Amino acid sequence: MVENFIYYLGLVLVIIGAIMLANRLKVAYPIILVIAGLLISFIPGLPVLKIDPELIFIIFLPPLLYEASFAVSWKEIWKMRRIITSFAFIVVFLTAISVAFAANLYIPGFSLALGFVLGGIVSPPDAVSAGAILKFVKVPKNLSTVLEGESLFNDASSLIIFRFAMVAVATRQFLWQDAALSFGWMVFGGLGIGVLLAFVFLEIEKIFPTDVNMDAILSLVAPYVMYIAAEEFHSSGVLAVVSGGLFLSVRRHQIFRTSQSRLRGSNVWESFVFLINGIVFLLIGLDLPEILVGLHKEGISLSDAIGYGLLITAVLILVRFISSFGAVFVTLIMRNFINVADRNPGMKAPVLMGWTGMRGVVSLAAALSIPVVMENGQPFPHRDLILFITFIVILATLIIQGLTLPTLIKALNLSDSGGGYMSEEESEHFLRREMRRVAFRYLDENYKERRTENEYFSQLMDRWEQEDKEDSIHKLSEEAKEIYFETLEQQRIWLREENRRNPNIDEEYIRHYLTRLDLEEERLRM
Template identity: 90%
Template structure:
């Protein structure tokens, strides 16, 4: 037991070391982690890591989805809603269908139902991998928004396909009428349950006194409650977490009510998600020996299995490229009839979108969740082959597309669309001027008569009036500090309102200034 604990502790250190190496090499850390797990798996004598398939989704998916929903901007998603919806649902379904028919045609003994199981597993691209790569290169905001929004909803659509395909494999039949009703309940039930539970968590935060630690713990518990509650009534746990996360994301100032709570909550989540992502990508490499043993039992040669994996990978890449160009041409046609997010998209955009199809966390979790034995006592057909194909798809897309994506982005030299946002310089000037005016107007309207009473308060007034960069707040009196905190809160209110009404400002800049205000308040309080 002690030896295993030391081994697991060592794996955590491997995760940290791998990510440090990835940052040093300026390579996406999922790539390094998968390779590290693969190398560790060949070390003899190490204990195997096995996780109950039923726990895979519950352990990893809720926090990853919740954090992604909390981090994304609903305003930006709404702008790009048509293209995001098409990639998250239509493209996923087309991908799953393509994989199903190709697998049924080229893999011996692979039924169409098994093909859809595999299609549901490998159809959703992984946002973690893309995000880790894109932090080293700058891409247009509309591209990053589509990738973020797509990742939130394509997990749900792919897992719905996966669930129905698993049912068809287990029962040997597929009733369209029942499937349609179940499909509707999974979507709308999941969305509704997520919003209702998120509202309950919001009310708990408002009604009951909580401190910083309670706020962080409740935020960690929330996604698990949403996911499990939805799954218990056969709705989509993924959609419940996504809808609940988006609902609370818009109201983050109501659940994290103090600057200390917001800053510490952000740090807790960043560390938690960092560890979970590291574990999952390391598991991808560590699972290879066990998968190889299963392949041997099935009597499938390694070369054949690799060939099947490469065929499925090629199908995924081709379908995504076709879908990306199809989306571009649809936009060019529909801009004549409706308002679209970008009326003049670049012809190079589909190339970038087509090459951002790395697979990762969700595909692995779905593959590992396949039970070894079905309810009728029979082994699940071709389970290990499905696992191996998933492994090949993840490995090839991560390494092939992940390593070449930064070079491709630089070669394409895409320009930022001027239709969607102010430039970074324009946004910064607008926000700084607005915050200064809000602060000065608030102080002038509420405390103008105090100006001659307190030299330090007078300096505070001048600081906003003249935008003085001098670090003068450390000499404020306690009374002036409280007034200063009130002023910071007025600026927060203005920033949130500006975010809602001004569609031309990227929410990322708004959040940046909100964080700066929190840091300013905490610095002064300490």
């Protein structure tokens, strides 16, 4: 037991070292982690790292999805809703269908139902992989919004396909009318349960007194409660977490009510998700030897299995490219009838979208969740081959697409229109000017009669006139600080309202200034 603990502790150190190396080389860390796991797996004498397939989804997916939904901007998702919806649902369905028929035609013994199992597993691109790569290069705002929004919802659609295909494999039948009803309940039931539970958590924060630690713990518990509750009612746990996360994201100031709570919660989540992502990508490499043993038992040669994996990878890339260009042509037609977010998408954007189809966390979790034995006592057919193909798809897309994506982005030289938002310089000038105006207005309306009575008031005004002078903050008395905190809160209220009513402001800048206000308040309090 002690030896296993040391091994697990060593894996955490490997994750940290691999990500440090990836940052040093300016390579996406999922690539380094997969390779590191693969190398470790061939070291003799190490214990086998196993997780119950039923726990894969519950342990890893809820926090990853919740953090992703909390990080995105609902305003931007709504703006790009048509293209996001098409990629998250239509493209995923087309991809799963293409993979199912390709597997059925070219892989011996693969039924169409098994093909849909594989299609549901490998159809969703991975947001973590794309995000890790895109942080080294700059892409247009609209494209990054589509990639982030797509990743939130494509997991749900792919896992719904996966679940129905698993039932078809087990029962050897597929009833379309039952599937349609089940699909409707999974989608709308998942969305409803997620929003309902998010509202409950919001009310708990309002009614009961909580401190910084409680806020952080409740935020960690929330996605698991949403996921498990939705799954218990046979709806989509993924959609429940996504909808609940988006609902609370817009109301984050009501969940984390103090500056300390917001800053602490952000740090906790950043570290937690960092560790989970690292473990999952390391698991991809660590699982290969066991998968190879299973392939040998099935009587499938390694070369054939690699060929099947590369075939499915080629199908995935081809379908995504076709879908990306198809989305452009649809946009060019529909712009004549409705308002679209980008009226002139060009031909460079679909090339980039087509090449951002790296697979990762969700595909691995789905593959590992396949039971070894079905409910009827029969072994699940071709389980190890499905796992191996998934491994090849993840590895190939991470290495082939992941390593070349930065070069492709630079070669395309995409112009950033800013998504219709003000430029960074314009946004900064506007926000700083208006935030100062809000502060002065609040001070004049509430403390005007005290301007000549108290020295601290003039010091406070001096703080606003010389906002960038760090030493001015130390001049404030305790009484002045309390008034200063009130003005900071008024600025927060204005920023949130401005984000809702002003379509020309990028929410990224709003959040940046909200964080600055929290840091400012904490610096004074400490």
